Amino acid sequence: xxxxxxxxxxxxxxxxxxxxxxxxxxxxxxxxxxxxxxxxxxxxxxxxxxxxxxxxxxxxxxxxxxxxxxxxxxxxxxxxxxxxxxxxxxxxxxxxxxxxxxxxxxxxxxxxxxxxxxxxxxxxxxxxxxxxxxxxxxxxxxxxxxxxxxxxxxxxxxxxxxxxxxxxxxxxxxxxxxxxxxxxxxxxxxxxxxxxxxxxxxxxxxxxxxxxxxxxxxxxxxxxxxxxxxxxxxxxxxxxxxxxxxxxxxxxxxxxxxxxxxxxxxxxxxxxxxxxxxxxxxxxxxxxxxxxxxxxxxxxxxxxxxxxxxxxxxxxxxxxxxxxxxxxxxxxxxxxxxxxxxxxxxxxxxxxxxxxxxxxxxxxxxxxxxxxxxxxxxxxxxxxxxxxxxxxxxxxxxxxxxxxxxxxxxxxxxxxxxxxxxx
Amino acid sequence: xxxxxxxxxxxxxxxxxxxxxxxxxxxxxxxxxxxxxxxxxxxxxxxxxxxxxxxxxxxxxxxxxxxxxxxxxxxxxxxxxxxxxxxxxxxxxxxxxxxxxxxxxx
Numbered sequence: 001x002x003x004x005x006x007x008x009x010x011x012x013x014x015x016x017x018x019x020x021x022x023x024x025x026x027x028x029x030x031x032x033x034x035x036x037x038x039x040x041x042x043x044x045x046x047x048x049x050x051x052x053x054x055x056x057x058x059x060x061x062x063x064x065x066x067x068x069x070x071x072x073x074x075x076x077x078x079x080x081x082x083x084x085x086x087x088x089x090x091x092x093x094x095x096x097x098x099x100x101x102x103x104x105x106x107x108x109x110x111x112x113x114x115x116x117x118x119x120x121x122x123x124x125x126x127x128x129x130x131x132x133x134x135x136x137x138x139x140x141x142x143x144x145x146x147x148x149x150x151x152x153x154x155x156x157x158x159x160x161x162x163x164x165x166x167x168x169x170x171x172x173x174x175x176x177x178x179x180x181x182x183x184x185x186x187x188x189x190x191x192x193x194x195x196x197x198x199x200x201x202x203x204x205x206x207x208x209x210x211x212x213x214x215x216x217x218x219x220x221x222x223x224x225x226x227x228x229x230x231x232x233x234x235x236x237x238x239x240x241x242x243x244x245x246x247x248x249x250x251x252x253x254x255x256x257x258x259x260x261x262x263x264x265x266x267x268x269x270x271x272x273x274x275x276x277x278x279x280x281x282x283x284x285x286x287x288x289x290x291x292x293x294x295x296x297x298x299x300x301x302x303x304x305x306x307x308x309x310x311x312x313x314x315x316x317x318x319x320x321x322x323x324x325x326x327x328x329x330x331x332x333x334x335x336x337x338x339x340x341x342x343x344x345x346x347x348x349x350x351x352x353x354x355x356x357x358x359x360x361x362x363x364x365x366x367x368x369x370x371x372x373x374x375x376x377x378x379x380x381x382x383x384x385x386x387x388x389x390x391x392x393x394x395x396x397x398x399x400x401x402x403x404x405x406x407x408x409x410x411x412x413x414x415x416x417x418x419x420x421x422x423x
Numbered sequence: 424x425x426x427x428x429x430x431x432x433x434x435x436x437x438x439x440x441x442x443x444x445x446x447x448x449x450x451x452x453x454x455x456x457x458x459x460x461x462x463x464x465x466x467x468x469x470x471x472x473x474x475x476x477x478x479x480x481x482x483x484x485x486x487x488x489x490x491x492x493x494x495x496x497x498x499x500x501x502x503x504x505x506x507x508x509x510x511x512x513x514x515x516x517x518x519x520x521x522x523x524x525x526x527x528x529x
Contacts, residue, residue: 082468082490116496127499128527360462368468369493376529 016064023047028055032063033070033335033408034095036194039309040406045350048072048338057324065095068312068331069324072338074345074363076321080313080334082368084111087313087332089370094409095312095333099203104210106253108261108370119373121240122258125173125233126377134172138381141168142388149420154399157416161385162270169381170262175232176220187213188263191256197406198414213259214252221251233258265307266378268412270385271402272305273297275416276352278398283354291390297354298382303362304352309337309411311366337411339363395421425518429456429474432526441513447522448472448508458524465509470494471528472508473501477521484511499529 017037018026023046031047038044051058052072061067071077080087092098092109107118124130145164149155163185171181190209193199200206217234224230224238237243237254246254277284287293313332318325326332340362341349353359365372372378389396400417427450428438441450451459451472463469467490476484481504487495491510495501508522 078463078466078468082466112493116493119497123497123499128529361464367463367466369497371469371497 014064018047019043023050028058029061031055031058032060034060034063034065034068034333036197036406036408039408039411040404042404044309044337044408045341048335048341052338052342057322057326059324066097066331068095068333069326071321071332071334072342074339074342074361077334077336077339077363078367080321080332081311081363081366081370084369086316086319088316089115089313091314093312095310095331104249104253104256106250106257108257109253112369115369117242118254121243122233122236122254123373125231125236126374128376130231131376131380134377135380135384137172138169138384139388141165141172142381142385146388146392151420151422154417154419157274157396157418158267158271158413159415162267162413162416165270165381165385166263166267169266169377170259173232173262174220174234174258175230176234183213183216184259185263187256188259191260192264192407192410194406210252210256213255214248217255218248218251261372262374262377264410264412265372265374266381268307268405268410269301269305269378269382271413271416272307273301273382273386274396274418275398275402275413276301276304277396280352283352284395287354287386288390288394291387293354294383294386294390295379296356296359297386298379299359299362300352300354300356301382302364302378303340303346303356303359306337306340306362306364306411308364309407309409310335311370334363334366336363336366392422393420394423397421425513425515427513427517427520427522429458430521430523431458432524441517443514445513446509447474447511447513447520450513451508456524458528459508460528461509463509467491467494467507467510470498470507473498473525473528474506474508474522475502475525476504476506476511477523478504480517480520480522483516483520497529499527500525 016032016035018032018035019037019041031051033047038047051070056072058070071080088111089109090111107115142165145161149160167181167185170184171178176184187209189199190206193206195202220234221238224235229235229239310333315326315328315330315332317328343349365375397419399419402413403415405412405414425441425443426438427441428436429451430436437456439450439454446465448459448461448465452461460471462471491507494507495505
């Protein structure tokens, strides 16, 4: 029966996949970074390096998602990201154009002035004074999770720590029913899933999950409308002037933006930090000797991991970049995962160095008016988590190969086996 | 020699020398003045070098452009004298400039 076929087993080898191909000899014009295969197989870095050196503004004519430009260098990414009048965030920031019936617009995919008006409504939830209040909760939750973990016995760090901590945080930000918080993880995973990639079976399957999400959040919103304004995201959306009369699809789009934005990204930075410290054990020693390096290490983790590999823009007008003629309507993809490994910006860019002096100059949060709204919250969560880890464990040892997400957008892990060594 | 003064939210004052033609943000960062993060390195794209310009100096500054206006739209606790330090070029006529830094950069 079709219903019993799991998504995993239904994935067919794609003719677009570049897995196993030689990044040094492949014709430049055939390189397609958009296909998830090389990202899942962890073969993407040499392709990024090749384009950065030989074709930093690269045109991919044929791919499963159509033609698109790739922007590879740190400085060019900054230039594109800070020119919203030329490079629009509309209609969407993913490489795939959404079918109109599945379209859930949100302010990440809007230009000024609508973007600014809607963003302002929810921004206070991550305002500095609110973060101060949240930091105690984050520390209690992080400590609670770490104290429950098995020691000297292998377990999956992604499931037990990365997902659990970010999901608890997200439930707090939305004031979402705490016992149902696993639903947030499910919707977040579904929202970014590629049909056939192991999470969603089809676009319809994904859409059903999104409808459930909309129904659930609409009920919660209706409850909040009838209560005095509160400090949670849902109450802000329900009462905010620019957001209270949103049509259902736009409401869904903004919910998904906040769910995915607060979930996948931090989750994969939590996993990525553990992996990086294991790949670069000298840095782990440095960290133990000097925990005051944690804040800078957090920036370095976010650079090294780059949890969102890219953001897409669409050229509004004919323009030129590095001698390449980009035409109005062309898709333009800023590969943050490449900008963060640009040796012009970062010395020995592939190395993880917790005391890297310019780690904060990473592009993982993007730049300009769309710069990540939750950046300070993300940094706070990572900082507190590492402070609490160092209080308890001598080492979080990675004991097997991580499994990576089948996505060229979410640059992260589905599994990371570890063993804890207590102090 | 151009002198500019940064006052922290708690009242701590720091006067530093600024280089003619450089930005006010650079004067802060290169003299280790706290309270200015300048995450983007000074291209008006992060909003983390937000300052409040003391009233008597406001009219001496060049008016802000649309980019700065958009970025300031995003910062926490924007006031009528809010500016981004990376967009203020220090010249002789700004000798003595006084700005206050917010408690937090967003």
